[in-house]
Amino acid sequence: MKLNLFEDKNLKEEHVDLYFSNMRPVITQIIDTVNSERPTFSGRPADEDLDDWEETILDPGDIYYFDYVERKLFAYTKTGVFRLMNTLTSCEEMLWNYGFVRVSKSNLINIYKIKLLKPDMNMKVYAFFDNGERVCINRSYKKAFNEYLQRMRRIKQ
16 A cells, blocks of 8 residues: 655645545545544453442553453453453454454454464464463354454555
8 A cells, every 4th residue: 555645834624535446444444543433442440349440441452352251341451451341242343444353252352463373282273462361263263263364464465
């Protein structure tokens, strides 16, 4: 993708012109950014008391993965674990253009945070993140994960 930037001190209103041959996820990301519609999430630190907590706004780019445990959704970041009030399905729908893919019934991972993919027995694969954690890519989600990874790699080129 080619990017041209022009600075015009006399410009009365800033604007962005975007030319594309087909609507790809990266194009949608650009549109969302320009329109300031990039999704964000609010959550509270998972170890805080329910009565006394401060809400934290999370940017999707900071989230390594989502984990749904005991009917509760958690987002894992470099700075900690946060409890969200969203559903895993709603997060998946909002973030499919941003590098997030479902890898099991209870996990949604950010492919841009993966440091290493390592195969294991029983056709499972583990995604290791740069924060030291790992998530299992379930066998039944492996094909869809690989297809998503290939699609997103083509977009980055």
